Amino acid sequence: MQRYFVARNQLRGRSVVITGEDARHIERVVRLKEGDRVTVSDGAGRDVLAQITSFGNNSVLLETIEELKENNEPRVQVWIAQSLPKGDKMETVIQKCTEIGAVRFIPFLSARTIVQYDARKEQKRLERWNKIAKEAAEQAQRSIIPQIDLPRTWEQLLTVAREAGAAFLCYEKETSLNLKKALQSLDKSHFAGGDRPILLAVGPEGGFELAEVEQFRESGGREISLGKRILRTETAAASALSCILYEFDEI
Numbered sequence: 001m002q003r004y005f006v007a008r009n010q011l012r013g014r015s016v017v018i019t020g021e022d023a024r025h026i027e028r029v030v031r032l033k034e035g036d037r038v039t040v041s042d043g044a045g046r047d048v049l050a051q052i053t054s055f056g057n058n059s060v061l062l063e064t065i066e067e068l069k070e071n072n073e074p075r076v077q078v079w080i081a082q083s084l085p086k087g088d089k090m091e092t093v094i095q096k097c098t099e100i101g102a103v104r105f106i107p108f109l110s111a112r113t114i115v116q117y118d119a120r121k122e123q124k125r126l127e128r129w130n131k132i133a134k135e136a137a138e139q140a141q142r143s144i145i146p147q148i149d150l151p152r153t154w155e156q157l158l159t160v161a162r163e164a165g166a167a168f169l170c171y172e173k174e175t176s177l178n179l180k181k182a183l184q185s186l187d188k189s190h191f192a193g194g195d196r197p198i199l200l201a202v203g204p205e206g207g208f209e210l211a212e213v214e215q216f217r218e219s220g221g222r223e224i225s226l227g228k229r230i231l232r233t234e235t236a237a238a239s240a241l242s243c244i245l246y247e248f249d250e251i
């Protein structure tokens with residue numbers, strides 16, 4: 001069944017209105033008709049079954065039928081910290097990792113970040129990232145839309161790493177600890193349920209500097225290897241996230 005996210009206050013009464021691109025999607029792409037049903041979600045975990053009652057001018061009116069108890073979220077929460085990559089690679093990371101099951105994205109700047117950071121464009125870019133996360137979450141049948149932070153400094157990222165239940169930094173020069181061993185050393189029962197997230201940090205095109213790896217370790221994290229092949233920065237997070245969910249029996 002198709003899933004659409006609406007603002008939380010939209011799900012208060014019996015009727016719901018879907019507008020904008022989602023309305024266009026219902027009418028023109030999946031071509032639903034009056035009487036057809038969709039899942040409407042508030043993006044924060046509440047899902048409702050709703051039936052289309054009429055079509056307006058670029059809007060679709062629905063009536064709610066019942067609360068759905070389905071929850072498609074993994075039991076383990078993974079935060080993806082991605083050093084800002086060049087071009088539109090951050091969009092790729094957000095799209096793919098939302099499909100797979102990340103709950104939060106933390107873009108950050110590190111020593112070898114290449115991209116010119118432009119604070120004036122920040123708001124527009126964040127809006128675009130949020131749109132990509134919403135569309136990916138709808139298509140993947142997620143119950144939530146992942147949170148996307150404004151870009152953080154390296155020091156701010158270290159603070160976030162201290163707050164996480166476990167923090168791993170992907171480091172291609174690490175030879176002794178791979179992701180599998182690191183995950184197997186965790187007491188899984190502490191992480192299922194969601195209040196102890198796992199933070200996964202991925203470096204920029206030029207990688208992390210040794211000093212950064214050491215600072216991450218001092219902040220309670222650990223550097224890990226994703227194997228002997230060197231992955232592109234936009235591949236690393238999706239690959240590692242899949243491994244984490246596999247290890248937690250979610251894949």
Ligand code: SAH
Nearest residue numbers: 170171172202203206207225226230231236
């Ligand atoms: N410094 C390297 C490549 C960096 S790859 C070079 O220029 O040759 C970009 C990022 O992807 C790295 O910072 C790391 O976080 C992650 N990464 C890629 N391959 C990895 C691997 N085999 N193990 C762990 N992390 C990896």
